Amino acid sequence: MDDVDQKLISALRHDARASLSDLAIGLGVSRTTVRARIERLRASGDIVGFTVVLRGDTARDPVRGLMMLGIEGRGTDRIIRQLGGLSAVRAIHTTNGRWDVIVEIGTPTLEDLDRVLAQIRRFDGIANSETSLLLNTWKSGS
Template structure:
């Protein structure tokens, strides 16, 4: 992927609805060049798809947060399995450093989020945790 491909991707991240002609004008490339490069990026798997993020998608769980978990011993797989069954856990990421897992959480109220945090902290093997509320989303790709 060269700088021109990266410019195309950056422009699409800002506005994925932008047509080929507008992309060509903004990036000072021909429409044919843009189309050819986009087709190649899709064929190679660099671009996996295009999406729409609806306002209602973010309102279904208006209280959102990240919870970092420290796991005791070798219980990560068992804990991930348990977390996977909780609807408020929207994503589970393994990581390195101080924390073993980072969870993306969503709930309809602060009280509901607090209840979920309590359930997670009681799971056998969860040694410690830290939670941060997400106040506003400035940018999202809509894909996890």
């Protein structure tokens, strides 16, 4: 994948409905080149599909945060199961480094987020945690 492919993918991420002509002008290449590159990227599996983001998708969780968890002992699998049972948990990631698990949380209000955080902190085996509110999302993958 070369620089033009990277720029094309970036442009498609910004607006997947952009016309071939608009993409060509933005990239400084021909319309035919854009079409051929999109077809090649799809055929190779680099582009696996296109999606739509609805207003409701962004309004679903007005309050979002990342909770980083340090887990003592060998309780990670149990804690992941417990986290998976919480309706406010959007994603659970295991990781390396200082934190063992990173949890994406979405709630309607700050008060709801506070309740979920308190509930998770009470799980047996949580050694420590740190939470960051997500203020804005510039790019989100599916």
